[in-house]
Amino acid sequence: MAQTAVAGTGRKPAPPKMDSHGRSRALARRETVSAYLFLLPSLIFFIGFVVVPMGICFVYSFLDMGINKAATTFVGFANYIEMWNDKTFWQGFWNTVLIVVVSVPAVTAFSLWVGNSIYKMKPIPRSFYRCVFYLPVVTGTVAVTVVWKWMFNPYNGLLNQVTGNIGFDWLGNPHTAIWCIIMILFTTSIGQPIVLYVAALGNVDQSLVEAAEVDGATRRQVFWRIKWPQIMPTTLYILIITTINSFQCFALIQLLTSGGPSGTTSTIMYYIFDMAYKYNRFGYANAMGVILALIIAAFSAVQFKLAKTDNA
């Protein structure tokens, strides 16, 4: 009834020109104008502080911007070529890949296990566990990192005191440093996936589960055949956000090791920061930013593809 009233207003003056929704042109235009007025405040911020910097990033990646701003010149793909030949960049790249390849499956599998173990609990223990695993996220990366740095301290750190390993420098050893970082990254990454899995598992069609159980399906079969396909979109989402976050791992590294010892914990993000902040080479830093964005986009696309075909 409301629909006819709306459509009716446009009919009087001229032959009605309807759009695909059966509205008159004038009405459609009015709705468009009001929609953009609602969107305006948000768009100003979005364009000003997300779209514009993206543009800057892209354009500047073709410039050579030294410390001397006046000497900015267009250098074409020179920054990208330099990156290709830059050993430090590649070291950071492989470290980043290691972090992503270890932490993404670990975070996903672990949060799935926790989510599956707690989602059927009573509300209070469920909230308790959900909160506990989210705790490192809200505590904040910096606070979490400084306390770990203390615990990893060779002399008065808890870890060595408890294990009787006084003097061993976890963060100064090229073999252990990156694993310490991955471990801490893990604790700060699983909070959100667990919340998502608990929500997703709670939405699984219970009648299907019961029907399967009546038919004599084992626990494992119920999980992989019934729950897993239904939570696939959540898994995909978790894979993608965890990938994005792992690729951007920065604060932990800057605070714990500054990329050391001898570059074994440097990541792309850390190298970008170094280039821009220490050496003022904004052109080069932005070129690496573009590449990092492309790599992440490629990873996300692959995961999307794989998850889609898996499901079909």
Add this chain to the structure above:
Amino acid sequence: MVYRVITIILLILLAIFFIFPLYWIITGSFKDALTINARTPQWFPLNPILDNYVKLFHQPAFRWLLNTVVMAVGSLILTCFTASLAGYALAKKRFFGKAVLFTIIICAMALPKQVIVIPLLQEMQFLGLRDNLLSVILPTVGWPFGVFLMKQFSETIPTEILEAARIDGAGELRTFFSVVFPMIKPGVGALAIFTFVNSWNDYFLQLIMLTKRESLTLPLGIAKMQGEMSSDFGLIMAGAALAAVPIVVVFIAFQKYFTQGIAMGAVKG
């Protein structure tokens, strides 16, 4: 049954592992230098002292706290305001360019947030906002996650109610504030907490934008103290406690909204 018991034990052990860093921050902040530098750990501060906090406030920690609160609250208010308006329009209005706009928003969300921080620095320098709290507030508001979340919540508003309001003669703004807003309030609550926590902990953005000692935020201040006096763990833990405890309290108090918001934001993936 055995499986069940093992799971519970594992979960409890893991819970302890996850709570422990926070426990160690808080107890560490009450320990004196002697206890902290001893070769054996003291699991609980037997003679708690407040010296670390006294020292902390001689750093301009109060100023840092104030900066952090202004930054987080500023981001929260602006984000909730702009995102609820935009989310409503995206969910409930039919307009030219809607599909394109929504696609752009989704794509932007999939981009690494930190990559645009370096060019943002150049933009902020150009605008003369470096070392100004606005340089961390404005980009936080611009990030499209809020719009996406509010769109998800606004989808749940029945269209009939909006049409009824229109027929009763309510204007666009009137409809938004007296019909739409009350219905998406839980969503706004979730977004508010989300923005507050994220902005409080967005270390990279703050690190790039704020450099002067008096314009630092708490996380930056802690990082700075760690760089300057890396062995004074008591002081650093006091700083960490000051940064972490308020946010943990906020989180526990509004846990329900928070988890709901996270789950809502992911429905479409």
